[in-house]
Amino acid sequence: MNRLLVTGGAGFIGSNFVHHVVAHTDAHVTVLDALTYAGHTASLAGIPADRLTFIEGNIADAELVDGLFSTVDAVVHFAAESHNDNSLHDPRPFLDTNVVGTYTLLEAARRHERRFHHVSTDEVYGDLELDDPQRFTETTPYNPSSPYSSTKAASDLLVRAWVRSFAVQATLSNCSNNYGPFQHVEKFIPRQITNVLRGIRPKLYGAGANVRDWIHADDHSSAVLAVLDRGVIGETYLIGADGEKDNKTVVETILQLMGQPADAYEHVTDRAGHDLRYAIDASKIRAELGWAPRFGDFDAGLADTIAWYRDNEAWWAPSKDATEAFYASKGQ
Ligand code: NAD
């Protein structure tokens, strides 16, 4: 699989994946990205020109997609509308990209008989109680809560149906919350880091008891490569790094790492339908594909991420004011 098409490769995880592929394989990467508010070509800076072709376009453009599939061996599909808060405000783009866009790619994979990997989220499983000893596994029933997670669940089911009905050579992965460089400032961790850098108090939804299971984006990338390389067609692999933390603890850690008092944050209006807890049991990918995360220490990964935002204000500053104005309009 020497020629890869990466959809959403100018977004947060997609760009981390492209950097990972260029560093760890000989593959040539073509990125297809619509450059929505969440996509930045600057996230791909530094990649040698002979390793990367960038195509600006929409995954729901069947003609464009058809032409691109004939030029590659395999497709890794990251492109999505990805933010829960935006999906509560305006769900329509989530249906267009996550559902119709994925359908368009699957039809091309079917016509061109190309290997296809679909990147998805643990949010398709709904949420867990704080004291539930069980974590999500590949057999947990789907129970999505938000417009975002329901459209991701729909896209997963389309992939499974295209494997069964049309023998498309696809795999799926569902990963927990990612952190690392190149993440949009609308998301929890970069929002709080850049708030502190701007002298704004971090904003915690509700009491901050909600738990997320954090994984570094580079570990997500190595897991996706493992599935692409050794995954069994039709199978789903859950990806996680045993990184459960409640939001209050994460905000306090960011403040401490940035030299601020641990209580220098505010509670703001909670998210509607806010999922309580996500937690991944990644036994299958560890045992069957021999994958393991490299970033075991969350606080060290967070410190690296804080340093990245400190050093790369030119990357995030253009999005910051509009993002905060949107949150302010909702009391968040
Ligand atoms: P992101 O919002 O940072 O990036 C999405 C990228 O897709 C952007 O570059 C955007 O321009 C592009 N895009 C959007 N609509 C498009 C369209 N119609 N055609 C072409 N390109 C389009 O998202 P992310 O956080 O990097 O997430 C990437 C994938 O990983 C998504 O499928 C998401 O569901 C999944 N995921 C994310 C997380 C997380 O913690 N962020 C966790 C698990 C899974």
Ligand code: TDX
């Ligand atoms: O300002 C904030 N304050 C706050 O307390 C923001 C932006 C978020 N939060 C909370 C909400 C969540 O409990 O922090 C937690 C994380 O929020 P997000 O970064 O918005 O992530 P989440 O909703 O958990 O979804 C993320 O992980 C799964 C990604 O955005 C999804 O794309 C992925 O599928």
